[in-house]
Amino acid sequence: MRHTNRTGLSIACGVTAAVLITAGCSGGDTSTDDTSTPAESEPGYLAVADSSLPAGGELDVQTHIDASVATGLDPQLADLAAAWQLMSLVYETLVTVGPEFEIEPALAESWDMPDDTTYVFHLRDDVQFSNGRAMTADDVVGSLERQLELGSVWTGQLGPVESVTAVDEHTVEVALAEPYTPFLAALANVPASILPMREIEDGTLNPETEMLGTGPFVVADHRQDVSWRFERNDDYWKQDEPGVDAVNVQIVPQEAARIAALQDGSASLVTLGNVDSPALLQGASDVSVLTQANTDFYYLMLNSQWEESPFTDPRVRQAVNMAIDRAQIADVALAGLGHPTGVTPAGLPGACEPGDLPSGMADLDAARELLAEAGAENLTFELAIFSTDPAPAVAQVIQQSLEEIGVTVEIEQLEETSWNGKVYGEAPGRFDAALSWFAGYADPGMVTKWWNPDAAGFNLGFMESDAELTGLIDTVNSVPQGPERDAAITDLCAAVEDDAQMVPLVTRPSMVGYRADAVSVSLHADEGYGNPLRLLSEARMVRAE
Known part of the structure; x- marks a missing residue:
């Protein structure tokens, strides 16, 4: 939820005046020739990963903040964009947001609206949770009902849901009490993730301490406020994804340290928040910095x-x-x-x-x-x-x-x-x-x-x-x-x-810096849910290990 023309102002264009004067007092994109497709060839994207590169290798990422301790690892309780970024590597939703904010299929391959208060979702039949169990309509029904019962921040965003019903094993009907225009968009964010409800209900999984989803990665290790290791989900339903074997995430609050890691190659991709950072990285060898517009x-x-x-x-x-x-x-x-x-x-x-x-x-x-x-x-x-x-x-x-x-x-x-x-x-x-x-x-x-x-x-x-x-x-x-x-x-x-x-x-803009000699990435030009890692499963290492 939260993090969240007049002249004569005396503030410099950033904190490093000499650097920014050279850059024309602008924090615009800095880039080198790399293996990501430029934006002009793919409308709505800043970059598109080169799928012809071989899959494999490990991607080292640095970001500034971990998922919240207060709400644990339960995606339905997550109320910060930082948590959504990390959880989106493991969890998925019925629908997702495309490069121009259009609603696109995800775990639901299609949906119908018989009237303005009824949504019928047709689920993919090839989706498994990372424990090998097939996702069914009961998981969708249970997940949405659980979110409504939790009364979390995101419950109100789902709108006036009256009932959620499994029509058959791969079909779910949601009835609203009245028309609610943002309903599909509300289903496209991490708090509306589909959870393994059988395991939650029988007590073999506590979603506050363990993550189990249908997404491209599984959690191999986590140390709060220190690091994550995500490894590929070999049974992931999307063909040719994920493009890497593992993602190693370091939690590094200091932006200067993340910039240094990008420059020396100890990180291949970093998230940036300081608008001076693109200028500070101007001319850095093999480094690209892309500025992502945000609805934040x-x-x-x-x-x-x-x-x-x-x-x-x-x-x-x-x-x-x-x-x-x-x-x-x-x-x-x-x-x-x-x-x-x-x-x-x-x-x-x-x-x-x-x-x-x-x-x-x-x-x-x-x-x-x-x-x-x-x-x-x-x-x-x-x-x-x-x-x-x-x-x-x-x-x-x-x-x-x-x-x-x-x-x-x-x-x-x-x-x-x-x-x-x-x-x-x-x-x-x-x-x-x-x-x-x-x-x-x-x-x-x-x-x-x-x-x-x-x-x-x-x-x-x-x-x-x-x-x-x-x-x-x-x-x-x-x-x-x-x-x-x-x-x-x-x-x-x-x-x-x-x-x-x-x-x-x-x-509030966000920036992603990456080593063009190490990784090829995909990134939307505009992001609705503060998640620059949304397309990380498409990334390919330039030199797979």
Whole structure:
């Protein structure tokens, strides 16, 4: 869920000015000739692995964070994108998301909709769990029912499911109480994975401590916050996958260390988060860095529930929302790799146009008038942020934007555990404002559900429920795709700006660096679920061991 044009700003384009001046103050892709197909030959992809390379070998990967200790290894409880990345190597869903956010078959080879509340899924008949047992309709039914009963973060995303029924061994029918447009997109993420329900129900498998799925890899070893070893599932149903024998994942929180590992060849693929990293790797021999667009986006929480917060007055919230220069955040703090966004993530089909919103028009005089009406002309507030890059740079642009309307922002930078305690530890939360990010998902209506705190839960400590806003969210998620839904999305985006308790800012890019002399990879150009490892089973080693 969570991690989540004006001039005169004094922030440099990143932290390494000399390097970035050479790169034109841009963190764009750096690449060398390699064995991955370039994007122009495969629309929707940044790279496509060379399937003519021989299968085999081991791929060494470094990423910054492990799956959450709190929720264990149960995919249905996973609420962080970092966990989705690792779990997607073992678990699979009924459907998946294609390169342009289209819903594609996965464990279900096809589906029918007899009416607008009924989905009939036709399951593949050649799928086995990695213990050798065939997947059946009972596993699908049990998995979906278990998710609904768990009441986890993802349960609400599945929508108004009324019943799940096995029609026969390879057919499952899902009935909804009412139309729910994002249903298939909600089934495409790791928390909707199909689990081996027979083993879970008879007690021979505890999904919190052991992973057993239908995916391309099995877990051979795991040391929390240290490493993973995934080995190929020899019975995997996709022909010619996985393309490697094993994936060794090291958990390396320091980005500089991951960059060094990529440069010296001790890692063949790394995930990157700092927008300076592509420029820092510019010219590195045999290294490619690809910047993946994301529906993830940064947002600002303005606490309306704590009596000492200045944001109990909606006029103050609206003024701050109007004055923040999203374009400057994208250009300066994110090196041109992010984009201003409304509540529906920019880049998703059907999303609203952020330039048409009050925040896109940046009427500073109107913002000053609102502050004057609220008696808050000399407003000072504290902004709590986590220290992970590029959040500090985003906060500095916010700080300097608000100086233009006479607002002083005092930035409090915390490590993530302390930040979480401050923002989510009490109700009401004892903070003025906080910066975070959301995974934006694969349908424009999905993330909007978090603007209903009664449904989301996590934000009850700083956000008040609004009946009008909730009604618009429900409309967006029940109306079929088309002009009527587009109009409803436009209305919802405007209402979120007016409410301004959670303020969308800019999309959050991610980057993947890899050794072109070691591995050939596939990567979507845009990713809805924050998972740059989604296509890792297609990777081929250039020199298989």
